[in-house]
Amino acid sequence: MPNIEDVRILVIEDEEFIRTIIFQILSKLRVSKISEAVDGGEGFRKTMLMKPDLIFCDIHMEPVNGIQFLTKLRSFNKPEIANTPVVFLTSDTQESNVMKAKKLKVSGYMVKPVSVNDFKKQITRILKIDL
Amino acid sequence: MINLATIPIPGPESFAEIRGKIFSVSRNLGYSEVEAGRFATAWSLIIRDHAGNFKDAAIALELSAVGAEEHLVFRLDAGEANAACARQLIHCCDTVDAGNHGDAFGPMVASKKLPPLHPALNDAFLDVQRDILTAKSIFELTAELARKNQELEDHQEDLERTIAERTAKLSESEMRFKGVVNQLPVSIALKDRAGRYELINDSFRKWFVADGSDVVGKQTSDVYPKEVADHLVALDRKILETGELIEDEVIEPFADGEDHTLLITKFPIRDEKGDIVSVGSVETDISERKAMEMELVTAREEAEQAAKTKAEFLATMSHEIRTPMNGVMSMSEILDQTKLTADQRGMTKTIRQSADALLTVINDILDFSKIEAGKLDIERISFDLVDVIESTADLLAPRAEEKSLDFLVDIDPKLPNKVIGDPNRIRQLLLNLASNAIKFTEEGGVEFRVRLTDGAAGGGQSVTVRFEIVDTGIGLTEEQRGKLFQAFTQADTSTSRKFGGTGLGLSICKRLCELMDGEIDVDSVPGEGSVFWFELPFEPDGEPLVPEHDLSDARVLLVGYGRREAEVLVRYLGDGGVAECGTALTAFSPAPSIEEALGNLSAAPDLVFINVKPGLHVSRSSIAQLGEIDAVGGRPVVLTAFHGAVSSLTVGDLKREHMALQATLTCPVRLRRVWHMVAVALGRAEINDDAIGQESEPVVYVAPDIDTAHAHEAAILVAEDNETNQIVIRRLLSRLGFAFDIANNGAEALVLYDKHSYGLLLTDFHMPEMDGFELTAAIRAAEAARSDGKTLPIVALTADALPQTEQQCLDAGMNGYLRKPIEMARFEAVLEAQLPHALALRKIEEPGPEIDPEEAAPSGAPALDPEVFDPAQLEDAFGPFDASAAEFVMDFLGTLEPRVAELTDALEQSRHKDARDVAHALKGSGSSVGAKRFADLMGDIQDMLDADDLATAAEFASVIPDAHDELRAQVEPFCAHFLRGN
Incomplete structure (x- = not known):
């Protein structure tokens, strides 16, 4: 079981306001290694660089959206990176997106507005860390 | 008529x-x-x-x-x-x-x-x-004739029948004989003197004649290939010459072309005159037997090899594990002797305890394997049994203290002073059982009770000592007790989850006891506790324990002890001859007051033992009370306490309360120390550190410079290839005040040996180029050639912990060996013994001004993300990060830009080999300066190029600028901080 202080989390979200909220929440949960990206393209570069343990990712972003990001990630030829758990953050629950995400083995879904408890649950479930 | x-x-x-x-x-x-x-x-x-x-x-x-x-x-x-x-x-x-x-x-x-x-x-x-x-009438004559004829005829018939019968019998037996011969699973052949076949059986035909035709009249060479035929004919000739039976093993091809191993018996057949007329041969096919024999031989070889491999594996494993453990334990030991904050000291303690625990697990597994393989040797040496028990208790006391458990040692003073046996195994038994007891006890306490059950000390005969480890823990059911001493078993799986452990401990204890001709068992009531006990026979070596001084006129007052503690102390004192002993403020109900206790003494006490236990019995105010009592005030006082509690009540406190502190003893108190304290209070003995067990500040020495040491033949030559071990030895030798040269292998050491006069060689066993044994042999040979009578003491340093190691060293011409991890005290003892003339050259280091490590650390340096850049990486080479390290890192950063450009160019131009080499080089240099994430990225690129996945390599390469920027952003301000300072 990893220590929460050692966990690396990447947040991909285009809205700065939401990024700030997420950063605050994660800090509160004692996550200290947080990286941020504003779209799927930057998100992917950061993923290659920092090799996060968990990614929280918005779906609606420009120019590279969340589904495109996840598609690219899952097809990457380095299992350690390609299998990174990804949790989608979204304000809608459009069925087509849900299906696509499911096919791409998304690890979880969070509907905005997000709460500390939501993050806690996802981290506990996916990384098996007691918070 | x-x-x-x-x-x-x-x-x-x-x-x-x-x-x-x-x-x-x-x-x-x-x-x-x-x-x-x-x-x-x-x-x-x-x-x-x-x-x-x-x-x-x-x-x-x-x-x-x-x-x-x-x-x-x-x-x-x-x-x-x-x-x-x-x-x-x-x-x-x-x-x-x-x-x-x-x-x-x-x-x-x-x-x-x-x-x-x-x-x-x-x-x-x-x-x-x-x-x-x-x-007679013609009729009668005729009749007679006829009768005679009939008789004749009858007789004839009989005769014919007999002949027919005999003939039939004869042919039947021949047939039977032939059948038997043909059915025999051996080949039979007769050859005449000229080598022609006279008779063969079916097996011969089946085996050697491809078409099954008759070979009678043919020659050996018609049946066998030339080489075999020649050999067989030679055998035949030998029979004809010597007339003696011959046996031989020959590989012959069968008609189907397959080679078979045959056991041949050839023998002469003679006529009535005794002349040899034929040569008979019987061949038995022993191919299968041969194959089986071969299999057996192979199987045995394999088994032997496996056993050897296992032993080697054990030795290697022991070696491989002990070497890094050496680093961990020795360094934390050294670290502990530097000035540390309480926090840091706690951490080094944890490191040592963890390392100890790990070593215990490893030793358990090794011991178990050795026992299983029948390779565990039990020593028989004279040792101080009481000391072994009490020092083991000292090791365990902190653990009991941590869990707020009472921990008591109760030793029968009738035990012999010394006994013959294996102290390490007894320590192992006690540690194992008592560790368990502490582990499984949440409330109450753990007690060692050791007493004689059989024989009397000093009688010269064997005595039996019973060791009991009593706890108030969770106890065991009857069923659990039954399984307890089996390997890999704990009382139940839930306890194993809760308490951990290999499950081998008790099984090892049982085997150890058996090996020492003793027995082990447990009495237990679930929920109330357990008594693990073992009984071992010993040969006493010396007299029973007695105090060195007469204590019979002493009066002692005990204050603040629990019931069992007081019982034991009173008995210790009584057995030491102390006639008068009062106890006050104990857990006795109702607790006798100080006055009552003093009332039991004929005069004021010579010595007061006060037990200091956090939250119990004695508080500062009760000590103040004591100080005010005339009979007690100003009397020598011995405080007893657990380690942790000693500091809570200081000498200053006592002085304030008009008490004269004589010494502080850690609990559980040692029998001899109690006696010694009384003797000191009576003025009959000098107080000594050893008797008190107080830890004095370690003395740090300064070594003479190496040239001086060479001149005095006081320098140490160290041959060791492992870098960690080199560092450890370097630190240890420096602290102990010895000058030394380090060689990376035997060959280098030999060069140094020729150049200088050393006082001692410390050598590893296994080194490249020339190992410790070869080095020893070379030095001994050189000494023999020089014949000036001087021999260099050689001590091996080895992680091999096998019982035969010592003999191996001595056989090789070494003077002794030290086991890794190296214990400082033992190392010091060996060095002092081997190099007495070097002791005068070393100086005691003057303690410098106390430096707070927090302050000593570079302050104000920008915070770093160690995942991007970790300056600790350079500490091995540069020591604490300083200006020169900063310069080095900046140099690296300076070379980075052109190298990165080279890499991206090579990738763009599809020069994969070049790209790969640059990535590889950058991975290496990056990781050694601590540019972790950058080096990782280079590693990823190299991996992808190696896997011919150019697309992914290019993906990774696309973030090189990000990684580069990130690194620069961290390194530049950090290094600037150090460079500015200079």
């Missing part, structure tokens, strides 16, 4: 014979031809007509005198035929009696008077007549 003859009548066909006989004899008796003819005719008619009706009848002829006249008498008994016969004779006889007299039939009798001129009836005449009458 004269009997002439009796003529049998065989049957009707005999009439002619009988007629003739009667006619002839009648004529000879003088009857006329007519008379004779009448007799003859009458009888022939009788025979012809009636002989069929009577059997076995015979005509008796007699000469009988009737009055003066002689008569010829015929008699015949033909039964019912008599009358008919008589009738025939009426015509020719004078008298005829048919024999018919009423109911009874007698023989028929007829007679005729002999003629007047009958010949003289002398014997000669009568014999002639008898001959005539009894002469």
